[in-house]
Amino acid sequence: MKAIKGQFISQTDIGKVRVVNEDRAISLVNPEGDVLLAVCDGLGGHNKGDYASQLATNILADEFRKISKFYGYISIRLFLSRVMKMMNKEIFTTAENNQIYQDMGSTIVLALLHKSKIYIAYAGDSRAYGLKGKVFSQLSEDQSYVDYLYKTGQIKKEEMSISSDRHKLMNALGIYPTISYSLMIVKNDFDSILLCSDGLYNNMNDRQIADILLTNERLEQKVDTLIAVANSNGGSDNMAISLWEKIKND
Numbered sequence: 230m231k232a233i234k235g236q237f238i239s240q241t242d243i244g245k246v247r248v249v250n251e252d253r254a255i256s257l258v259n260p261e262g263d264v265l266l267a268v269c270d271g272l273g274g275h276n277k278g279d280y281a282s283q284l285a286t287n288i289l290a291d292e293f294r295k296i297s298k299f300y301g302y303i304s305i306r307l308f309l310s311r312v313m314k315m316m317n318k319e320i321f322t323t324a325e326n327n328q329i330y331q332d333m334g335s336t337i338v339l340a341l342l343h344k345s346k347i348y349i350a351y352a353g354d355s356r357a358y359g360l361k362g363k364v365f366s367q368l369s370e371d372q373s374y375v376d377y378l379y380k381t382g383q384i385k386k387e388e389m390s391i392s393s394d395r396h397k398l399m400n401a402l403g404i405y406p407t408i409s410y411s412l413m414i415v416k417n418d419f420d421s422i423l424l425c426s427d428g429l430y431n432n433m434n435d436r437q438i439a440d441i442l443l444t445n446e447r448l449e450q451k452v453d454t455l456i457a458v459a460n461s462n463g464g465s466d467n468m469a470i471s472l473w474e475k476i477k478n479d
Contacts, residue, residue, distance in 0.1 A: 245464030251278035320403025428466030
């Protein structure tokens with residue numbers, strides 16, 4: 230295996246309110262040292278959301294393991310397009326054909342670190358963040374109704390977190406017969422890449438998250454601390470985290 234330019238970890242937590250954990254997180258590496266991170270937040274309640282998010286992560290992991298090497302931009306675009314369609318079709322078809330799973334779906338955010346680039350694909354409101362130096366920024370855009378209301382000037386930013394529409398999504402895996410997802414490609418000059426579900430960022434602000442990522446703790450301890458703080462702030466939802474960090478002095 231070629232050298233991996235960083236370390237990574239994935240973890241989920243049920244939170245303090247929910248009785249079922251519908252969130253999933255994975256982190257994988259291929260023989261070329263490409264790293265795949267992903268977070269899924271299931272929709273639809275018990276027997277639905279957890280099954281949808283598990284379907285998505287299983288398909289994504291299986292398809293990634295089949296590819297020993299990416300040959301650049303085109304092969305990665307083809308892989309992402311194919312796997313997004315596969316995940317969407319499996320969730321949508323299962324929901325249509327089995328009453329138990331009716332109306333299930335899942336958000337997804339994934340990051341594929343390949344050489345000098347990071348490919349970030351997402352549908353829904355699970356987020357991708359980047360830390361560069363002390364600058365912490367959201368890379369993805371929430372595909373949610375409150376984000377739409379804010380961008381169109383119908384509500385103010387401070388109203389987003391208390392809006393009765395804050396849980397309504399504009400997009401997710403499995404809710405439509407075909408998938409529409411966003412893809413962005415950024416230069417891999419970040420110190421950390423964090424993917425998370427809304428259970429984390431709804432219970433912590435950006436400054437709190439950044440301060441934890443900036444500590445000298447081990448990667449596992451940083452994730453444990455993120456979850457602990459979110460739970461101490463209410464733990465109102467499940468949490469999923471996939472965190473990649475550049476090895477210092479690498």
